[in-house]
Amino acid sequence: xxxxxxxxxxxxxxxxxxxxxxxxxxxxxxxxxxxxxxxxxxxxxxxxxxxxxxxxxxxxxxxxxxxxxxxxxxxxxxxxxxxxxxxxxxxxxxxxxxxxxxxxxxxxxxxxxxxxxxxxxxxxxxxxxxxxxxxxxxxxxxxxxxxxxxxxxxxxxxxxxxxxxxxxxxxxxxxxxxxxxxxxxxxxxxxxxxxxxxxxxxxxxxxxxxxxxxxxxxxxxxxxxxxxxxxxxxxxxxxxxxxxxxxxxxxxxxxxxxxxxxxxxxxxxxxxxxxxxxxxxxxxxxxxxxxxxxxxxxxxxxxxxxxxxxxxxxxxxxxxxxxxxxxxxxxxxxxxxxxxxxxxxxx
Amino acid sequence: xxxxxxxxxxxxxxxxxxxxxxxxxxxxxxxxxxxxxxxxxxxxxxxxxxxxxxxxxxxxxxxxxxxxxxx
Numbered sequence: 001x002x003x004x005x006x007x008x009x010x011x012x013x014x015x016x017x018x019x020x021x022x023x024x025x026x027x028x029x030x031x032x033x034x035x036x037x038x039x040x041x042x043x044x045x046x047x048x049x050x051x052x053x054x055x056x057x058x059x060x061x062x063x064x065x066x067x068x069x070x071x072x073x074x075x076x077x078x079x080x081x082x083x084x085x086x087x088x089x090x091x092x093x094x095x096x097x098x099x100x101x102x103x104x105x106x107x108x109x110x111x112x113x114x115x116x117x118x119x120x121x122x123x124x125x126x127x128x129x130x131x132x133x134x135x136x137x138x139x140x141x142x143x144x145x146x147x148x149x150x151x152x153x154x155x156x157x158x159x160x161x162x163x164x165x166x167x168x169x170x171x172x173x174x175x176x177x178x179x180x181x182x183x184x185x186x187x188x189x190x191x192x193x194x195x196x197x198x199x200x201x202x203x204x205x206x207x208x209x210x211x212x213x214x215x216x217x218x219x220x221x222x223x224x225x226x227x228x229x230x231x232x233x234x235x236x237x238x239x240x241x242x243x244x245x246x247x248x249x250x251x252x253x254x255x256x257x258x259x260x261x262x263x264x265x266x267x268x269x270x271x272x273x274x275x276x277x278x279x280x281x282x283x284x285x286x287x288x289x290x291x292x293x294x295x296x297x298x299x300x301x302x303x304x305x306x307x308x309x310x311x312x313x314x315x316x317x318x319x320x321x322x323x324x325x326x327x328x329x330x331x332x333x334x335x336x337x338x339x340x341x342x343x344x345x346x347x
Numbered sequence: 348x349x350x351x352x353x354x355x356x357x358x359x360x361x362x363x364x365x366x367x368x369x370x371x372x373x374x375x376x377x378x379x380x381x382x383x384x385x386x387x388x389x390x391x392x393x394x395x396x397x398x399x400x401x402x403x404x405x406x407x408x409x410x411x412x413x414x415x416x417x418x
Contacts, residue, residue, distance in 0.1 A: 164357035164361070165357060
């Protein structure tokens with residue numbers, strides 16, 4: 001791509017179908033068709049990043065390859081991103097290469113885990129993200145393609161070739177794409193990025209390591225009385241995987257109605273974190289010896305033989321997203337040791 | 348050197364390559380273990396130990412696969 005100023009090698013294809021087959025043959029897709037990363041499209045993506053093509057966002061494991069803006073842009077084009085999504089993709093890459101995120105483990109584990117992305121701040125509306133009804137499902141280009149771009153970065157830069165390096169026993173559909181925006185306007189509490197020290201007017205991305213999205217149903221008006229217990233019970237048993245290690249950070253995505261009813265009853269985010277921490281314990285006999293021994297390093301957290309899911313209430317993340325249909329909130333258990341990372345988006 | 352099971356050999360190679368050590372000697376253990384008796388696993392471990400030491404002291408040892416059976 002010398003004429004464009006890009007460094008990537010080029011291949012020629014006679015038509016769209018031939019280009020698709022090339023990318024399939026190279027193992028560079030997620031199994032779905034891609035947008036051919038022509039020089040023109042990649043240049044537009046690089047320019048939208050506001051950075052130089054050669055700038056590195058960090059090294060992506062296990063290939064330990066530099067995630068340059070140009071390489072990330074190629075993958076963002078392939079995923080179907082519009083150029084205006086590129087700053088979000090770049091910030092997500094910067095976040096996930098931080099050591100505390102343990103990307104090597106996420107990329108190579110037999111666990112189902114993938115990389116999930118939560119977007120906060122004004123950029124959500126500026127690029128038309130969905131934080132409302134169906135925000136964890138299909139239908140929104142920004143949500144879908146930003147998450148998919150991250151998957152391509154993990155595959156094509158990080159080297160997570162299915163079966164060879166990515167050793168997931170089964171995987172989960174969120175590994176295709178898992179990106180949503182928090183519904184800050186409908187939340188009674190401060191959004192995730194503000195909780196982490198950023199200004200409400202800043203745009204931020206948070207990377208998490210979920211291995212499932214679990215629907216938790218509870219009636220809106222009864223949630224304060226016994227719905228929280230139902231949510232906690234729903235979370236606990238399927239989250240055995242969360243118990244396998246001790247440092248993960250599960251996320252609860254409350255729908256706006258659940259959040260509003262809880263807030264009106266006086267619940268804060270901190271209260272909810274403490275509640276979920278205390279009410280999602282399991283008896284030691286259900287845990288592996290490794291899971292037990294890790295928790296026994298914190299005997300203060302073991303109560304009457306009941307072991308906590310994570311180290312402390314602060315390891316729980318509470319967000320608000322979705323529509324006002326009510327009833328349904330979501331629990332995302334996380335994998336192993338990764339700690340979520342929040343980064344500002346450079347617009 | 349790198350020690351891995353057959354299941355993770357591709358990952359071991361990719362990890363070594365990523366760190367600029369493509370020619371790192373490898374000792375590859377059989378897989379899966381779940382179906383093996385404890386005594387068999389111990390026997391494999393003893394034989395693997397010999398291979399690990401060889402890989403560390405003999406140049407260009409390449410890839411050595413430790414089999415389940417010694418004969």
